[in-house]
Amino acid sequence: MESNDNSKIGSSSSSTEDPNPCPICLAPVVQVSYLDKCFHKFCYNCIVRWTKVVASKQSSLLSSVKCPLCKTENFSIIHGWDGSNFQRHYISQVFGDNFFFSKVHRYRLQCYYTEPGIVSDIFNVLRYWKSRKYLQSNQWLQSWLRREIQALMQEEDVEVVVHHILGVVDSFLKRNDQHRQRETPETKQEEFKALITDAARPFLMARTERFVNEMQLFLASGLNIEAYDAVYMQRLGWNTPQVSHESAEMESSVQTPVVPYLHIFDEDSDEID
């Protein structure tokens, strides 16, 4: 290092060299990424490739990676900082071929930045409660919850949260059957909202209210995920074909059969056909 200054005088090319290159490729850092504990800086591709190499040598699931520079154990890669947001890439997900956070997750997350109520005229939540449709179980709810919570928490493994919320829904339905025959639909709806809000708030925090509304809209739609997305994105005016194609892939990857369900559109959603 001491000879650095001397050599710079002689060599013109050295003055253009990055003084702080990526330790893996030794070139200027591309797509700046940091390890979450030691905050050493790498190119995104370099550190992901290295993590995959480490994972490939281990028989068990990799949950952390040692920093190539300081050997600190790190659990995630922080990247994509744009001044207000960043993405977090957990080591436990790196060696899977696709990072779970797909375009569909991104679309769902973006929905939470739009004005609420964009589809509430299509899907009538109150009628859902009045007509007691909530008594029929919704076979897509689990997949929908998983994706929604993954998108909001930006984490892949959200099974615990999904099961927690499904459990709350179940116990609500059971208690509802036995004791609350005479309650008005509005009371039931409020009760449901309060229960789900309490269950979800520790995980979703400021996005809880909106999440509960989105969940009710999805339930009220009676649609499968693909059809629901199509309606939602058409209303938002977003490019649908690409994403809905991905959502089909995504559904099959979580082993939910993609049933052509469009013929069971109820009258409220006819207008979108």
Added chain:
Amino acid sequence: MQASRARLFKEYKEVQREKSADPDIQLVCDDSNIFKWTALIKGPSETPFEGGVFQLAFAVPEQYPLQPPQVRFLTKIFHPNVHFKTGEICLDILKNAWSPAWTLQSVCRAIIALMAHPEPDSPLNCDSGNLLRSGDIRGYQSMAKMYTRLAAMPKKG
């Protein structure tokens, strides 16, 4: 392949630029093949290797730096962690403790450190390791010094 070439080229430039940075290491790249390197390292002082110059051969894999380079001594050396016949080196950073932040230059430094601090408990040269493990420091040093003189020093006269 491209990534390893680009990185080796960076190291090559760095070596050219800092030629005098470490007087104990002289790292040269094969003229026709950037994946083949040779290094001359000086035996560390206050060791039986003092005064000797040892030649190392580097074979860099295409996955470098995600995979470590293969390094061996071309110069005969009597050291517990170096195979006496093949020159193979037993050093954790060249195997499972490899990190892509290592460079050929820093690998040379690690090998010099290994020469000064042998690990007799993971020997590739059992004779050498046994001498150290049985506490026969003098025996080890005289053997190592003899081979340094025989193989790593310019012939006198």
